[in-house]
Amino acid sequence: MMQRDLVIVGAGPAGMAAAIAACRAGSKVTLIDENHAIGGQIYRQSPAALSGLSVPTDTNAAHGKRLIDELESLKEQIEWLPQTSVWGYFPDRKLAVRMREGWQIITAQQVILATGAYEYVAPFPGWTLPGVMTPGGAQSMLKGMKVLPGNRILIAGSGPFLLVVAALLHAAGGNVVGVVETARRRDALTHLPALLSNPKLLLQGRYYFKQLRKARIPLHWGHVVTRADGAGSLERVTISACDSAGKPCGNFSTVDVDTLCVGYGFIPRTELTQMTRCEMEYQELLGGWIPRLDQRLSTSASGIRVAGDGGGVAGAMVAELEGAVAGLTASHALGDLTDKAYKQQITPLTRRLRKSQTFRMALDRIYQIRPGLLDLACPDTTICRCEEISRKEMEDGIQFGGTNISTLKVITRIGMGPCQGKMCWPTVSRMIAKKEGKSVAEIGNLRVRPPISPINMSDLLNESFIAESSESS
Amino acid sequence: MDAMNDVDAKADPLNPPNDDPAKSRGFGRRMKGDRGTPVTFTFDGQLIEAFEGETIAAAVLASGVRMLRETDRRGEPRGLFCNMGICFDCLVEINGATNQRACQFSVADGLKIKSQTSQSMEPCP
Numbered sequence: 001m002m003q004r005d006l007v008i009v010g011a012g013p014a015g016m017a018a019a020i021a022a023c024r025a026g027s028k029v030t031l032i033d034e035n036h037a038i039g040g041q042i043y044r045q046s047p048a049a050l051s052g053l054s055v056p057t058d059t060n061a062a063h064g065k066r067l068i069d070e071l072e073s074l075k076e077q078i079e080w081l082p083q084t085s086v087w088g089y090f091p092d093r094k095l096a097v098r099m100r101e102g103w104q105i106i107t108a109q110q111v112i113l114a115t116g117a118y119e120y121v122a123p124f125p126g127w128t129l130p131g132v133m134t135p136g137g138a139q140s141m142l143k144g145m146k147v148l149p150g151n152r153i154l155i156a157g158s159g160p161f162l163l164v165v166a167a168l169l170h171a172a173g174g175n176v177v178g179v180v181e182t183a184r185r186r187d188a189l190t191h192l193p194a195l196l197s198n199p200k201l202l203l204q205g206r207y208y209f210k211q212l213r214k215a216r217i218p219l220h221w222g223h224v225v226t227r228a229d230g231a232g233s234l235e236r237v238t239i240s241a242c243d244s245a246g247k248p249c250g251n252f253s254t255v256d257v258d259t260l261c262v263g264y265g266f267i268p269r270t271e272l273t274q275m276t277r278c279e280m281e282y283q284e285l286l287g288g289w290i291p292r293l294d295q296r297l298s299t300s301a302s303g304i305r306v307a308g309d310g311g312g313v314a315g316a317m318v319a320e321l322e323g324a325v326a327g328l329t330a331s332h333a334l335g336d337l338t339d340k341a342y343k344q345q346i347t348p349l350t351r352r353l354r355k356s357q358t359f360r361m362a363l364d365r366i367y368q369i370r371p372g373l374l375d376l377a378c379p380d381t382t383i384c385r386c387e388e389i390s391r392k393e394m395e396d397g398i399q400f401g402g403t404n405i406s407t408l409k410v411i412t413r414i415g416m417g418p419c420q421g422k423m424c425w426p427t428v429s430r431m432i433a434k435k436e437g438k439s440v441a442e443i444g445n446l447r448v449r450p451p452i453s454p455i456n457m458s459d460l461l462n463e464s465f466i467a468e469s470s471e472s473s
Numbered sequence: 474m475d476a477m478n479d480v481d482a483k484a485d486p487l488n489p490p491n492d493d494p495a496k497s498r499g500f501g502r503r504m505k506g507d508r509g510t511p512v513t514f515t516f517d518g519q520l521i522e523a524f525e526g527e528t529i530a531a532a533v534l535a536s537g538v539r540m541l542r543e544t545d546r547r548g549e550p551r552g553l554f555c556n557m558g559i560c561f562d563c564l565v566e567i568n569g570a571t572n573q574r575a576c577q578f579s580v581a582d583g584l585k586i587k588s589q590t591s592q593s594m595e596p597c598p
Contacts, residue, residue, distance in 0.1 A: 034558065034577075041557060046526070047525075047526035047527075047579070048526065049508075049509045049510065049524065049525040049526030050508060050509065050524065050525075050526040050527065052506070052507055052509065053504060053506040053507065053508060054506070055504050118555065118557065118559045119555065128549060128551060128562075129550065129552075130539035130540045130541070130550050130551060130552025130553070131500070131539055131552065132554070133552075133553055133554050133555070133556065134554065134555050134556070136555070136556070136557065137553065137554065137555050137556030137557065137576075138556070140556050140557060141501075141530075141531060141534070141553075141556055142504075144531075145527055145528060145531035146503065146504040146506075146508075147501050147502065147503050147504070147527075147531045147534060147535050148501060148502045148503075148504065149500070149501050149534060149553075150500055150501065151500065151502070172504060173502075173504075232539070232540055232550050233500075233539040233540060233550065233552065234539075258500055259500070269559075382549075385551075385554075385560065385562060386561060387546075388544055388545070388546040388547050388549070417561065418561035418564075418572065419559060419560050419561045422559055422560070423559070423560050454572075
């Protein structure tokens with residue numbers, strides 16, 4: 001068993017900022033990430049073998065590079081565990097991690113979970129066809145692998161991220177035929193005063209609108225993708241105007257594309273957080289179930305803090321500030337930072353975090369997940385991608401009494417596949433809530449049990465490894 | 474909405490309009506430049522050329538293949554979806570090990586990748 005002072009899970013903006021802050025405060029930091037390099041999804045780095053190739057970047061890339069460089073300059077002082085996934089959490093901050101060579105238990109005095117978020121896609125007919133993918137998936141294919149994921153590409157869903165991906169794919173030579181945004185232009189205009197609270201981010205948004213116009217990529221506010229068709233893979237997408245609820249209201253048209261990037265915003269990754277048994281709450285506008293956090297980002301579980309999108313979706317800039325707050329607070333708790341130094345460093349950060357609230361809440365409202373999106377799925381549309389459960393089968397299951405995840409699982413197998421419900425539960429829980437006339441919070445969250453990431457039984461039973469780890473404990 | 478089909482792609486020399494429907498489904502494309510060390514592997518017996526550092530998902534996509542597997546129950550085609558290891562849709566068989574995520578696994582010389590079909594998931598002996 002390994003004993004460590006501070007373990008940070010996730011090396012995206014929050015995790016990197018936490019590591020930098022804690023390391024500078026003099027703490028011993030262990031940083032874990034599934035990927036081969038720091039950066040997370042948004043600042044994803046290419047593998048060394050491909051890093052010589054330059055591809056177009058987005059406006060945040062330079063900022064990300066500075067953050068990465070700063071952490072790289074501290075690499076000698078921190079313990080960096082790449083290609084390592086945490087597959088379990090056990091009481092008193094014991095993390096079960098799988099490395100390339102086997103697995104280990106790490107006991108930490110302080111833990112920061114910076115697990116980030118993944119994209120939400122509301123199911124619609126044809127959403128399982130090859131060629132339909134998430135905008136983030138397309139972005140990382142280009143940034144990480146330097147491969148353009150398609151030729152004729154339509155970007156759809158909701159959120160400012162769509163503009164970033166559209167501009168990036170266009171700059172890389174993709175034929176981006178349009179951006180389909182569920183929010184209506186007037187939704188954005190209503191919240192314009194609040195958006196003025198952060199002129200810098202607002203200008204960034206304006207930059208992307210201008211990029212799109214320059215590239216002659218039409219942006220269709222108040223529209224939604226209603227179906228995707230093709231023999232074997234995507235050939236055609238159907239689009240419709242939609243009302244304020246996101247419900248299609250006619251004016252259907254089709255567009256021939258080989259790639260559809262569709263995403264309706266982000267969902268916090270909370271499996272690990274949930275396993276700490278800290279208090280969780282449902283916050284629709286922040287992406288769903290999130291830990292209840294105090295101002296210093298502490299959960300109700302002792303020594304566990306959550307920073308970044310994993311604690312409520314707010315984007316990379318907020319994640320970085322939160323990471324620094326969590327890092328400093330962990331250092332303070334470890335006794336590496338005096339009360340005075342801690343207070344001095346934390347005050348400006350918390351002030352900036354508070355200031356970022358107005359802008360963030362306005363964006364959340366403009367690009368919220370609209371209830372009408374749930375009705376894009378037809379009776380035979382797949383809801384649970386892993387177990388191939390259709391909407392009709394799911395509804396029959398709910399009718400039969402499957403009004404919570406445990407019962408519905410037993411009846412239908414929904415959520416029992418390898419993604420462990422991450423892709424379907426946000427949809428299923430909303431559908432149950434609607435049918436039962438309850439709030440999504442009342443329906444409850446998925447239960448999480450280890451392993452939360454795949455581990456071979458043979459690896460678990462790797463005796464030499466267990467012997468080695470118990471020897472050192 | 475017809476404007477989208479009318480968007481003039483000619484202005485973009487890197488991506489000329491493709492009138493041949495078979496070719497326009499050629500999909501993924503590597504960005505030009507030096508990609509370093511080439512490697513080869515097979516996907517369902519077909520030889521695929523790739524480069525060190527690429528994931529199986531990237532290499533297969535760049536070779537023009539979209540469908541990575543067929544589902545167990547309905548036999549539907551599936552391909553890359555989240556590209557970050559979350560959705561488990563890109564599952565393939567790698568050197569005999571089933572249910573491996575193509576987006577998380579890097580290519581290596583001589584790998585034998587197979588797409589999984591509704592028949593390939595035999596119960597354990």
